[in-house]
Each structure stands twice: as structure tokens, then as C-alpha cells.
Amino acid sequence: MALQRDRLTLNTELRHLSIKDRIQLSTILDIDHNWKLLAAIIPKPDGMDGSLITSSNVKVLEDLLKIGKSPTQALLDFWGTSGRKRATIEDFIKLLNSCRLYRASLFLCNDILKLESFDHLIDINCSDSYLDTESINKMTNNLNLNTKGNTSFGDDKSFAGKGFSELSTNLCHQPMDKMDAKNCFLDPSAPNESLISFSTLEDNNAQNIVNENIMQYSYEEIRRATNDFADHKLGEGAFGAVYRCRLRRDSDFIAVKRLKSDFQKQFLSELKVMTKFSHKNLLSICGISCDGPSLLIIYHYMSNGSLQECLEKRPQCLSWSQRLAIALGTARGICHLHTFDAKPYVHRDIKSANILLDNDLNARVGDFGLVRVGSGADNTSTKPLATTIIGTTIYMAPEAYRGDISVKLDSFSFGIVLLELVSGLKPYDESREGFDLLSYVEERVADLDEEDERSIVRTIGDQSIGPLDERIAAELYRNSRKCVEQRKKYRPAMTEVLQSLECLERN
Incomplete structure (x- = not known):
């Protein structure tokens, strides 16, 4: 949970920094690959010997830049959730000072913590306050790091003799003109790459996956229908853009996902999963195109768009009974993923933007490029760490950053979706206190009796759709609160959540 700035201290765990503060730190530390x-x-947690970050981790972090994501953001997420004794803001400042990254440490002291004095934390005139150049060079060489643009790092004395107020003014607030736009993590509600997790589903080629029931479309035909992918763009994520088109005037609309060239694995993963199941609450595939410069997946077009879009732009279209129906449909789709095979499939990116609504407002879960085989609800062990975990930061359970992939990840994300249905609020909004929705709601209800769900929903319930249905809203909130439990072992599996929602529907 992110804390408001006025509640932060040196002893606050690093993971409690708000998303906005981490974004600002990222814009500082992403410069010149600092x-x-x-x-x-960064040491291993809990007093263990060695470094937390390995050379393979660094390679994964470097790859984030290729898709416009911030390696600093992922690094802080991973470090902040590692170990039993979590890193604190003071730990962060000390390490920044050790490698002379004064701009970031001054930003923490002056802008975030608003300390009146921090000479004891950042003594730039003390030779013992930072590692010598030879030590840092040795560490970076061990990780095979090439720090672009840091040739003057070891001899930087430019801070010596300057007052802290001058440093704060000149450094913490200087413009980001050196910052490449692609290195800046701007949208916390968009797919965000963190550090490490399972390897992807087995590599395969499309022809080995496609069966006779999947239609293969001509790339040229779709290119013409979308006016060379210039018209009717529905949205864009980390893996590619989605377009609406129809191939003939008398045909139905289709949705076409055009994948970026770097994401063939995601194409094959999504295709492999989607050919395994059929369920009314999971978005089905119409066909594919493999004969052009880009890989395409064709879906049925969902005329009412995503749940996120509907809540933000047309909330009056969703009555309380319809919100319950959407929650039920989504839960049924997720449960099918978790139970249709001997081993559960974990979606890993459940969010309102990936819940699509058809003409009758029936919910269908989409975007299966991140699905992985995971552990079941009763398995609390952590899976081996391997390649990359991708998800959406504000929907991600704490254990996701440690590479622990189980069905409980989807339970946590679904809990945030339930909060959106109850409150009608955006999952992330910089204009309110508590930028992410979970933090905002927890702040709003902190002084209320947590067992009195009806009083709580009278405080946070969506008032834009007429009279509040306290029974439905309270039950949705109760399930949400269970789903966002920080400790995985106390979080319900989606099958349990579905039973609770079905009981509400019957009554």
C-alpha cells in the first residue's frame, strides 16, 4: 500500500513509496543508466551475503527500454518486496549516496520526506560516505554493466562546498532535457514489466499450434480493411495495437491485434492458450494472419469496449445488477482458466481494460499473451525465477515481484476490479489523494468499522448511477477486501470468490 507523503519517514519501507514518487525517481535514475x-x-536481504541483482536480472531490466518501460521502476519494485526485512527509504538513500547519485537522494530527503536537515544522511564532503571508484567499478564489471555516459563518475567533485538548499534547487528540480522519452515510465495503468518469473510457454511456431478450426486471414486483406493500419484504432498496449475493421460491407466487425515485431513469443503463447479452451466469458479467437510483416490475431469485436472505458465514459450504462453480472462473468472466465486443465493457467493481467463487454454487456476476459502455467490455490511455494514477469503495477499482488506465480495472483487483480465496480473510480488518478485506487479506498475508510460494509460503500460507492444498492455494493466490496489481502495464503481462490458472488445473485 502506498502511503501519503506526510506519513513517510526514514523507517518507512521502500515499497510504500507512491507510484508517482517512484515515477519521479525513475526519471532521475534512468538518465545515463544510473x-x-x-x-x-544492492545487497541480498535479511543479512545474506552477496548482491540481490544478478547479471541476468540486469539484462532483463535493460530489455525494458526496448518497449519504453523504466528499469528503475522495476528495480525498485523488486528490491522493495524482497526478503522478510524489507528495505527502507533510509537504506535507499544510503545506497544512492554510496554511489554518488545525489540528485535522487536529495529528491528523497527534500521533496518526498521534506526533512529540515539531512546533513547526517548526505555528507558529500566525507570520503567514507561513498564507495571508492575502484570498488564500484569492480561491482559493475562483475554484473557486466556498461554505464553509458558516466565517464566522470569516479572523479565528480562538483558537489563539494555547495549548500544543501542550492543543491536541492539545482539538482532536484532541473529539467529532464536529457531524458529520452522512451525511458520514462508514464502510465502506471498500462502494462509494466517487472523483474523475473516463469519462462514462457514452450516455443513453437504458429503452424504447429493452429488447428483446422482456426481461420487464416490474408495480411494484405486486413491491411486494406484498416487503411494500412491507420483507421479505427481501438487501443494499444505493450505488445501491439488493436484495430476495428470489417472485410466486407455486409460482414460483422472484427478486432485485429497487430503485434510488435519483438513479441512473437507472446503471439505464440496467446495462440496456444486460446486454442485450448472455449468459454462464453473468455474472448474467443476468430483467426490469425502469418503471411505478412506483422503477426495478427483476429477476435470477435466487442461493441461496448472495455469495462474500464465503460466505467470512465458511460457509468450510467452499468446498473448495480449489471455490475454484479459483469463481476460474475469475469469470475467465471477466470475460474475456467484456473480449472479447465490439470494444471491451472494464470492470466497475470486481469484488469478492467482486459474485461471486454459485448452488445448485451456480457463480460469476456481477453488478452492472453501473459498466461502461464502456475501453482494451485493451496500451493504457497515460490516458483523458480527465470525470464520476465509482465503485468500491470496497480493490479499486481506483492508476491508477483518475487516471481511467485499462482492462481492467487489473479484473485488479487480481480479484487482491484471489484473496487472499480463499487466505486466507479479510475484505477490510477494523480488528481486524488492515494493515486492508486486501493490506497485511496483504504485512506477513505480508515476511520470506519471495517466490518460494516454498508457504511463503507455509502462512503465510496458510485453515486453517478442513481440510488446505491447497498446489498450488492457491500458484497462486492467484501469480496474485494478478501481478494486484496497482502498475504497470499489468506487470499481466496477465484472458485471461492465465484461461489460467494453466485450466492449473492441467487438471493
Whole structure:
């Protein structure tokens, strides 16, 4: 849970920094790849010997830049949730000072913590307050790091003799003109790459996956129907853009996902999963195109768009009974993923933007490019760490950053979706206190009796759709609160959540 700035202290765990503050720190540390200097000296947690970040981790972090994501953001997420004794803001400042990343440490002291004095934390004139150049170079060499643009790092004395107020003014607030736009993590509600998790589903080629029931479309035909992918763009994520088109005037609309060139694995993963199941609450595939410069997946077009879009732009279209129906449909789709095979499939990116609504407002879960085989609800062990975990930060359970993939990840994400249905609020909004929805709601209800769900929903319930249905809203909130339990072992599986929602529907 992110805390408001006025509640932060040096002893606050790093993971409680708000998304907005981490974004601002990322814009500082992504410059000239300064995050690599920090990565080189982060120790293992709980007093263990060695470094937390390995050379393979660094390679994964570097790859985030290729898709416009911030390696600093992922690094802080992973470090902040590692170990039993979590890193604190003071730990962060000390390491920043050790490798002379004063701009970031001053930002923490002055802008975030608003300390009146921090000479004891950042003594730039003390030779013992930072590692010598040879030590840091040795660490970075051990990780095979190439820190672009840091040639003057070891001899930087430019801070010596300056007052802290001058440093704060000149450094913490200087413009980001050196910042490449692609290195800046701007949208916390968009897919965000964190550090590490399972390997992807087995590599295969499309022809080995496609069966006779899947239609293969001509790339050229779809290119013409979308006016060379210039018209009717529905949205864009980390893996590619989605377009609406129809191939003939008398045909139904279809949705076409055009994948970016770097994401063939995601194409094959999504295709492999989607050919395994058929369920009315999971988005079905119409066909594919493999004969052009880009891989395409064709879906049925959902005329009412995503749940996120509907809540933001047309909330009056969703009555309380319809919101319950959408929650039920989504839960049924997720449960099918978790139970249709001997091993559960974990979606890993459940969010309102991936819940699509058809003409009758029936919910269908989409976007299966991140699905992985995971552990079941009763398995609390952590899976081996391997390649990359991708998800959406504000929907991600704490254990996701440690590479623990189980069906409980989807339970946590579904809990945030339920909060959206109850409150009608955006999952992330910088204009309110508590930028992410979970933090905002927890702040709003902090002084209320947590067992009195009806009083709580009278405080946070969506008032834009007429009279509040306290019974439905309270039950949705109760299930949400269970789903967002920080400890995985106390979080319900989706089958349990579905039973609770079905009981509400019957009564």
C-alpha cells in the first residue's frame, strides 16, 4: 500500500513509496543508466551475503527500454518486496549516496520526506560516505554493466562546498532535457514489466499450434480493411495495437491485434492458450494472419469496449445488477482458466481494460499473451525465477515481484476490479489523494468499522448511477477486501470468490 507523503519517514519501507514518487525517481535514475550503479550494490536481504541483482536480472531490466518501460521502476519494485526485512527509504538513500547519485537522494530527503536537515544522511564532503571508484567499478564489471555516459563518475567533485538548499534547487528540480522519452515510465495503468518469473510457454511456431478450426486471414486483406493500419484504432498496449475493421460491407466487425515485431513469443503463447479452451466469458479467437510483416490475431469485436472505458465514459450504462453480472462473468472466465486443465493457467493481467463487454454487456476476459502455467490455490511455494514477469503495477499482488506465480495472483487483480465496480473510480488518478485506487479506498475508510460494509460503500460507492444498492455494493466490496489481502495464503481462490458472488445473485 502506498502511503501519503506526510506519513513517510526514514523507517518507512521502500515499497510504500507512491507510484508517482517512484515515477519521479525513475526519471532521475534512468538518465545515463544510473540505475545500474544502484543495482550493482544492492545487497541480498535479511543479512545474506552477496548482491540481490544478478547479471541476468540486469539484462532483463535493460530489455525494458526496448518497449519504453523504466528499469528503475522495476528495480525498485523488486528490491522493495524482497526478503522478510524489507528495505527502507533510509537504506535507499544510503545506497544512492554510496554511489554518488545525489540528485535522487536529495529528491528523497527534500521533496518526498521534506526533512529540515539531512546533513547526517548526505555528507558529500566525507570520503567514507561513498564507495571508492575502484570498488564500484569492480561491482559493475562483475554484473557486466556498461554505464553509458558516466565517464566522470569516479572523479565528480562538483558537489563539494555547495549548500544543501542550492543543491536541492539545482539538482532536484532541473529539467529532464536529457531524458529520452522512451525511458520514462508514464502510465502506471498500462502494462509494466517487472523483474523475473516463469519462462514462457514452450516455443513453437504458429503452424504447429493452429488447428483446422482456426481461420487464416490474408495480411494484405486486413491491411486494406484498416487503411494500412491507420483507421479505427481501438487501443494499444505493450505488445501491439488493436484495430476495428470489417472485410466486407455486409460482414460483422472484427478486432485485429497487430503485434510488435519483438513479441512473437507472446503471439505464440496467446495462440496456444486460446486454442485450448472455449468459454462464453473468455474472448474467443476468430483467426490469425502469418503471411505478412506483422503477426495478427483476429477476435470477435466487442461493441461496448472495455469495462474500464465503460466505467470512465458511460457509468450510467452499468446498473448495480449489471455490475454484479459483469463481476460474475469475469469470475467465471477466470475460474475456467484456473480449472479447465490439470494444471491451472494464470492470466497475470486481469484488469478492467482486459474485461471486454459485448452488445448485451456480457463480460469476456481477453488478452492472453501473459498466461502461464502456475501453482494451485493451496500451493504457497515460490516458483523458480527465470525470464520476465509482465503485468500491470496497480493490479499486481506483492508476491508477483518475487516471481511467485499462482492462481492467487489473479484473485488479487480481480479484487482491484471489484473496487472499480463499487466505486466507479479510475484505477490510477494523480488528481486524488492515494493515486492508486486501493490506497485511496483504504485512506477513505480508515476511520470506519471495517466490518460494516454498508457504511463503507455509502462512503465510496458510485453515486453517478442513481440510488446505491447497498446489498450488492457491500458484497462486492467484501469480496474485494478478501481478494486484496497482502498475504497470499489468506487470499481466496477465484472458485471461492465465484461461489460467494453466485450466492449473492441467487438471493
